[in-house]
Amino acid sequence: MIIAFDDTDSRNTGMCTTYLGALLFEELQQYGKITNEPLLIRLNPTIPYKTRGNAAVALQIETERPEEVISHVIERVEDFAQFQDENTNPGVVFIHAGQVESCREELANFFLETVRQVITIDRAKEIISRNKLEARGYKNGRGLIGALAASGAALAEKWDYTYELLAYRQPENWGTLRRVDDESVWKADNATYPETWDNVDMSNNLVVCVPHSVDPVLYGIRGKNKAAIRETADTIEGENTERTLLYRTNQGTDMHLIPASFIEDLQDLHSYTIQLKVTSIPHTIEGGHTFFQSTDERGNTIDCAAFEPTKNFRELVRKLIPEDIVVLSGSVKEGTFNIEKLEIKKLETKSELVNPTCSSCGKKMKSAGKNQGYRCRNCKTTASELEMVEIPRELEIGIYEVPPCARRHLSMPLIRRDKDGYIHPSR
Ligand SMILES: [Zn+2]
CATH class of the missing domain: 2.40.50.1010 (OB fold (Dihydrolipoamide Acetyltransferase, E2P))
Incomplete structure (x- = not known):
């Protein structure tokens, strides 16, 4: 079955949907086997009411005990979701093994739509009820949109993807200043770029893989090559992490x-x-x-x-x-x-009008007075009009x-394109 959820996080209090994903990835293994690479799905980045990054998570599990999985997930969502934040409207969707084929096509299309379009909550609710999906929407239920989209990503046959490894802080450190050795990040980046990207920003001299928000993420390493991502994480020095999870994601794909x-x-x-x-x-x-x-x-x-x-x-x-x-x-x-x-x-060719050049000595002529044209002081040559010259x-x-x-999370870094000199990547 597929388990997908969205919008459990809060801009203010520091919960994070991906952290709940990491917890459930571990906890649900008591009921069976997680069969997919956990999915981290970014939705339309322009939606104004999004929480932090507009991310939803999906896990796929092979289990004989689906009802226990459902109650476990619901309990955890209710434990962790930041209901007091008015912009937090969690949603959870479950797709039983027997329902997978009948809703595959519709949800796969819905996934792409939520990345590109503006989707109403009613639309998500209609899809859920028509397909008889088990789902919980809390408060206004907006999280159902992302949860359905993440399910669609789990069902879609093929889409471009990258990875992000997220490392989470020990809970006692949440909300405090992050301790990460910047030097080690530069070193790690140097060793693995372009297999990983967006660890640092060279032109602005910044470490960018370490967030400044209140959420439990210590750092996130992005890339396409899983070994290089792990090498980067292993090279970074800093406070002890509580857990890490490698997500497959539509980040860095330009899907939007x-x-x-x-x-x-x-x-x-x-x-x-x-x-x-x-x-x-x-x-x-x-x-x-x-x-x-x-x-x-x-x-x-x-x-x-x-x-x-x-x-x-x-x-x-x-x-x-x-x-x-x-x-x-x-x-x-x-x-x-x-x-x-x-x-x-x-x-476009850029040009400007300048004083004419003297044909004898090559120097610029000077104005000979109002409406008198131009004249070289040395050679006494004259010209009537300004000269048009091309500017580089x-x-x-x-x-x-x-x-x-x-x-943006969804933007494809140019380094992922052909390396033919025609691109000018920003590192
Ligand atoms: Zn001259």
């Missing part, structure tokens, strides 16, 4: 991005990849957010933004000029495109990404 051709197709709270033409010179407002406008083939325009947390990525964006052709990946919020990745397809762009064709410190 919907291919789009026209601005009129873009909707708020969805994420896209779309080719556009820059139409304004980027400007930066107080607070450090950088904006520019761009247009599609039909002539509609949209505001595009690189927000302050994207740090050095903004320097790149500020070098764009009108007529540049770009492919943007990111999400639309309040009508603004928040950029996660930027592919530069074509750079200081930008290269290729694809760029926000730095690790600003990366």
